[in-house]
Amino acid sequence: MATTKREYGKITGKETLGLFAVVLMMPIMQVLRLLRKPFVEWDRVRSWRRVKAEGGFGYAVSVMNAYQLQFVDGSSQKVYEKWAPTEGVKVDVEKIGDSGAQLLWATPRGRKRVIVYFHGGGYVLPTPPFTLSFWNRVTKALNEKGKDVGLAFLEYSLVPKETYPVPMKQTIAMIKHLISAGTKPEDIFLVGDSAGAALILQVVSQILHPIPDIPSVDFQSSKLGAIILISPFVTFDNNSPSWAENGRKDIFPPSFFTHLSGLVKPDIPESQTAYAEAVKAPEGWFKDVDILVSRAFITAGANECLRDDITKFAEAFKEVHSNASFTVIPRGTHNEPYGTFVANEPDKGEWPPRITEWLAEGML
Numbered sequence: 152m153a154t155t156k157r158e159y160g161k162i163t164g165k166e167t168l169g170l171f172a173v174v175l176m177m178p179i180m181q182v183l184r185l186l187r188k189p190f191v192e193w194d195r196v197r198s199w200r201r202v203k204a205e206g207g208f209g210y211a212v213s214v215m216n217a218y219q220l221q222f223v224d225g226s227s228q229k230v231y232e233k234w235a236p237t238e239g240v241k242v243d244v245e246k247i248g249d250s251g252a253q254l255l256w257a258t259p260r261g262r263k264r265v266i267v268y269f270h271g272g273g274y275v276l277p278t279p280p281f282t283l284s285f286w287n288r289v290t291k292a293l294n295e296k297g298k299d300v301g302l303a304f305l306e307y308s309l310v311p312k313e314t315y316p317v318p319m320k321q322t323i324a325m326i327k328h329l330i331s332a333g334t335k336p337e338d339i340f341l342v343g344d345s346a347g348a349a350l351i352l353q354v355v356s357q358i359l360h361p362i363p364d365i366p367s368v369d370f371q372s373s374k375l376g377a378i379i380l381i382s383p384f385v386t387f388d389n390n391s392p393s394w395a396e397n398g399r400k401d402i403f404p405p406s407f408f409t410h411l412s413g414l415v416k417p418d419i420p421e422s423q424t425a426y427a428e429a430v431k432a433p434e435g436w437f438k439d440v441d442i443l444v445s446r447a448f449i450t451a452g453a454n455e456c457l458r459d460d461i462t463k464f465a466e467a468f469k470e471v472h473s474n475a476s477f478t479v480i481p482r483g484t485h486n487e488p489y490g491t492f493v494a495n496e497p498d499k500g501e502w503p504p505r506i507t508e509w510l511a512e513g514m515l
Contacts, residue, residue: 252321271345273411348383452483
């Protein structure tokens, strides 16, 4: 896969023809994946819906490049606008000053607490709709418990439209925006997966170790309510043992992560590696994070390529934050808590209620 940057979602004629080939081959690849299900340990334990969905995703990202995926998916706002009517959500797009970022609201504004969701996609791809459904379900469950919670999705700028550190600046602008609108820091809950989770960590690092000429934010003796980091994209490298061990088990192949990393990493100064690749942060880097964040919840999948890197980061994070928890999900792949939503399973499984309960515990 080429990593030459060009206009967002701009594809060549050959790449357009390639999309037709993907459409034709996708059902065949899914059938082949289902046929091998009884004979493959990691597929045998999953439902046919899950195997079919992962087979489709895995095939698509193994043969399509980032620009083709951008072309197909469009922007996060477009995904949100298509998704909203399916869940009875009124479209509400709020610009964050002149930052270039937007909050895409799934609830009315002005509630006491707000969950802000950061999508993944390697800083290159927009949000998928199923993650929006996941966090919408969690928010509804919290409101059923009387927690008065709003939900917004952060649409931050993607490569190649913008590069590091623009999304970090946009996130800081968003936090300041919410605080200026009357939301207390302790009532702000930042949740994200993959690159979205890593973006949350970029902001934490910037507050702890401010880079000159990049804004920061002062919580004035308060702290964020919580952060949730699902399969955080803590490195652009692929040399930990889990990359070889789980290369065929994970929902996305190693080549996909490498392709996205190649589009992002060249714009990150070596002196700022710790901000963008949390696992490479020096010892003690996250010291005093407990002053900024009340609670943290981190997950990794046992069968995901990033497992070892996430584990190394999470153990270091836990050493400096007494109220941080880390779970390696048995047989889990990248972003495992969304698995039932990816496959559109009738039973959404343990993760929506589990995360709902964890968040509710901190909403006193």
